[in-house]
Amino acid sequence: MGTDKLQELRNKIDNIDEQILKLLNERAKLAVEVGHIKKENKMPIYVPSREKKIFERLESLNKKYGEVFPTKYIRPVFREIISACRSTEETLKVAYLGPKATFTQEAAIEHFGQAVEYIPVSTIKDVFEEIIRGNADYGVVPVENTIEGIVNYTLDLLVNYPLKITGEVILEISLHLIGLNPDKNKIQKVYSHRHALAECRDWLAKNLPHAQQIEVESTAKAAEMAKDDYESAAIASEAAADIYGLQVIERKIDKPANFTRFLVIGKEIPPPSGKDKTTFVFSLKNEVGALYKTLEPLYKHGINMTKIESRPSKREAWDYIFFTDIEGHISEPKVKEALDELEKKSPFFKILGSYPKAH
Template structure:
């Protein structure tokens, strides 16, 4: 009897039972195939170790997903293919190396969310108490990668991160942008009972207008992270924390007001750091540090070689030199691969005009804003 004819004679319960037997047998085959795939990934991992190649190759992953996406059907959309293969890639990368990733903790920070967005759940997370501690974990070899916040769309640069990248030997190897939706969290108090609001200084600043309007009399207490604020809120009834829903779940708090950030497009960029390594083929942005003489036209003389070669400067920031009054070093992000002939050419000219030019790292395509997973 054909499947169609059979479906007509089976009761709903019989149909479910029959299809479940089929699904179990398909799952069995999928598992066997996935194990086979993992075995090849392991071999690739060994070969990469022998040749010094990088485990994570986003270009190859994108190719695979694009090719599979083209064969998607009404029953399995390209979005489903992307989600399924993203988990498969996580598993595959995890047999190629153990990725300990240090992040600005404790559990429940936005940085933890960024870490999961970049590495998936295959990473072994190492929570650190400060941005400095994340850098120390990477330079000291306790973690292969680190994730730290570097820039917020409302409040600007997190200068400690920038200074550490400029002052240590670690490289930037990628970035993640997350939309930041702040919530006011409390153990069980209502808005009227709150006498103190704790949060990272950046978060307090990003919610200034809301706090002025809704909690004008409450003390604002800056603490080391939003997740630490959530820990305090779990212990102190009249203290509320600014943090995300992940922190609410983790510390057993209730959301007394969602989306309290002043700017709804509020987003934070996080850097993924590691010990220096060769740039990946699909890196499209290069990060530079320029130390210049304190003279008229110095900045112009290093920007011109880039403009002449049509290399866009996508970010520029200045930091005090610290060893000399009112002298600065400049952090630049340019839209070009670090090994591209035009950039190498420009760098040579820039080196003649500057005290020093250092390549700090490179990132792949500009990350799209991802929607924070509040599940």
């Protein structure tokens, strides 16, 4: 009786799977038609605001169906469906800080899905260059970590290049000790990116005090360095362990609440999604109360500032520029009016992007 019921349920699941497959193909056909219209009207293939609205609508609708399928998996499932359907319109090319299996690639997949041509490059600057040269449509770069702080090089490049922030990804980082040899006592060298080594400083001091710590350009490169040496280990992701044939010796050796913010960069500011953030940079006049006076238009127009970070301008000693995040999209009248006023008060001003907030 039990086996008959089991087979009956499996048959029903098979039928539903077939219906899902049929509907996926129908969706893909519609995506092809959408792609033709976009190309005829010279519209962008990738519209992050549209994709965000799809996710939010489906997450809300899931309550109607009892949430038997967990709502937290709606976004990743439909991200891959949308990514695959988008590839029928055009294959996006996305550059990221490589090699394969870096956290930056993980963030890129989190944002764009798997059905994208990913281009690993050696430096953050190379990500910007690939877009400028037309070899990539978008790029993904790290900008901030909750433990190690701002990636200043990324901020400097945003000021100097004519590109825009089109999105952001907040990724929880889990760092593991990985290697060929499971015996920690045999490890003489530990490879990783300097931020990862810093984040795991306490664990390394307690558990591998005599191991030499060697900085390399990425956690994935660290895994590559450790794959042929039984006396070496790397601090990297589980994905890096899988790709380079290493085993996880110790899990989660970094500090808790370790999150990294990544920026998606491209050539154009995307349309508003309804839940957006605008990032800009400005400098100050050399006068008393300059910061207060410059930021006053935000208060005047009711704009919420969520972040401000200062950096040396590199033009002259003790001269600073300020990277600022505010709520809202540049196309909103009150945001535009506030920033127009702010620009008039600043010797240097640049909009770095308006984009959907990370969920």
